[in-house]
Amino acid sequence: MAEEKAKKKEKKQPQEQSACEATCEMLGENTGGEYVTVFDRSDSMEPRCKFGSDGVCCRICAMGPCRIIPDKPGKDRGVCGATVDTIAARNFIRMIAGGAAAHSDHGRAVCETLLEVAEGKSKDYTIKDEQKTIKVAMDLGIEVGERPINEIAADIARAALAEFGNQHGELKYLSKAPLKRQKIWRDLGVAPRGIDREVVEIMHRTHMGVDHEVESLLMQGARCSLADGWGGSMLATDLQDILFGTPEPIISKTNLGCIDPNMVNVIVHGHEPLLSEMIVAASQSEDMINAAKAVGAEGINIGGICCTANEILMRHGIPPIGNFITQELAVSTGAVDAMIVDVQCVFPSLPTIAKCFNTAVITTSKIAKMDGARHIQFDEHNALATAKKIIMAGVEMFKQRPANVHIPQITQDFVGGFSHESINYLLGGTFRASYKPLNDNIINGLIRGVAGVVGCNNPKVKHDWAHLEMIKELLKNDVLVLTTGCGAIAAAKAGLCSPEAAAKYCGEGLRQVCETVGLPPVIHMGSCVDNSRILIAATAMVKEGGLGDDLSDLPAVGAAPEWMSEKAISIGQYFVASGVYTVFGTTFPTLGAQETTKYLFEKMDEKFGGCWAFEPDPIKAAQLMIARIDAARKKLGIDKARERVLFDMEKRRELA
Ligand code: SF4
Ligand code: MSK
DSSP: OHHHHHHHHHSOOHHHHBSOHHHHHHHHTTTTOSSOOHHHHHHHTOSOOHHHHTTOEEOSSTTOOEEOOTTSTTTSBOTTOOBHHHHHHHHHHHHHHHHHHHHHHHHHHHHHHHHHHHTTSOTTOOOOOHHHHHHHHHHTTOOOTTOOHHHHHHHHHHHHHHHHHOOSSOOGGGGGSOHHHHHHHHHHTOOOSOHHHHHHHHHHHTSTTSOOOHHHHHHHHHHHHHHIIIIIHHHHHHHHHHHHOOOOOEEEEESGGGSOTTSEEEEEEESOHHHHHHHHHHHTSHHHHHHHHHTTOSOEEEEEEHHHHHHHHHHHOOOEEEOGGGHHHHHTTSOOOEEEEOSSSOOTTHHHHHHHTTOEEEEOBTTBOOTTSEEOOOOGGGHHHHHHHHHHHHHHHGGGOOSOOOOOOOOEEEEEOOOHHHHHHHHHOSTTOOSHHHHHHHHTTSSOEEEEEOOOOOTTSOBTHHHHHHHHHHHHTTEEEEEOHHHHHHHHHTTTTSTTHHHHHOOHHHHHHHHHHTOOSEEEOOSSTTHHHHHHHHHHHHHHSSSOSSGGGSSEEEEETTOOSHHHHHHHHHHHHTTOEEEEOSOOTTTTOHHHHHIIIIIHHHHHSOOEEEOSSHHHHHHHHHHHHHHHHHHHTOOSOOOOOOOOHHHHHHHO
């Protein structure tokens, strides 16, 4: 009893656990510890194993686990003789393989659906963006001519699927990168062949007794990550745009206050928009609305969590009600009638907490099932009917809501839905779409540089706090921020993704530009796979001219201050291999191995013109990023803000 009391006393206060007011309110609702959440489980896991955190534990074969202490003779190698650096490098690239596989399998599912749609086998979807279809066809070398759009789309889907199993040569989309970057990849031998092949090769190389050299391992990691960023993820984004439309700026609301007590609340969570698109369509159909009314609700309210939230936000303005770490807290409002999940970032604890609040947890993917959840298999051939069946599961739960519903009355307006295409139009106008205004304002110093701040939440860090501190420091220093994933939801909840944020948070130069163009200073570009949009936006900046001839020349940096997933490591590595300096917070999975860490933090810079860095303090991390931006500006000769000089006739004569 005394022990239990002591434990309760030690329990962190909500304000120590989250920077999000609504999250704190929900954490405050559970001070009696009626249910367990990720925050509690994370605290109970302390102290965490240092061997695991530092990447120096190997359990690849049954002679282990081998936990290495580098400076202790007898403990400085694994049973097989593997050094600490081999072990850390193997662990690191296995994370890349996991992340790349997750993104790319998502991409494959989209390709398969596009093929079915184009062949008329999946009647509930249509091709929404014909212009993008033609653009993608040209990128993939597919004939356009006068062919019907479905025929072109079918060829796109086939060509995209072939990229997964390609055994030789290189991925077609590499040609979208600046020419200099392509040459770097070829010269270093890291141009990926096929997406699946690079993942499989990592699993082979890291099997017991195969590849033991740090450089050899890490370069294969880079190759595999490129197959993700410029392959699986980019195909996922492009083909989703073809099927569901290329996003355009859209006004929405966010946070837990978007849950409506009078409606049937259906929350979609996971990553693939194939299902959530249909859930949105089904929720607006008359029969579903009538079914909701029949049980006493006013209608059906759809909200999102994690990257599914970002997908339906981007194209429909549906509110993201929270990010990764708040998935259980959304259920604990008592007003979520169904949580529909597909793949990735779904807590297996959901059915347990859902039982306390009469929420139906419904799994929908063959490859992602959960004990305690109801499984309704999503069928792309019968997409709308399946979506309706799933929604009905939520409607049926409406009457069983617990008495103690508590929804924080907190929401925030923001603008989402930025794609490379829409930024292009916004900056240059419909007739002269271009990145020129952005480049000009970087060159004249009003904008100091660009940062991609992306990624997850991690309960080891105060929720959303590292994202927000880092972003605010960057804005103050005139750095324009592009964001995706759970970081984007953090920024949106805090009011950073609205045009008004420019006056409140930005330095004078960035404020002027944002207010002139009407852009928020933090640009929400979508989900995890949409980091490929950031690669394309950066490439457009290079192609526009004036900022060097490679991605590594740009005053542009990346960060994931609260990362947790293998996908984040894959993203970080493809940013680095694309020439971007990338800072991770929270923890770094090779810190126990000096040579491996040095390779990632220094040697990669020599090879790729971009490297990893680790800094858990978000302000210090932002300062590292700003220093790197300034170094790039200096190299480009734009380190001093230039006054615009207007030449009169006399000066022109002098010039001549
Ligand atoms: Fe230990 Fe070597 Fe087996 Fe890893 S591969 S568990 S280091 S014996
Ligand atoms: S959902 S991978 S927690 S960003 Fe894409 Fe969020 Fe990270 Fe999952």
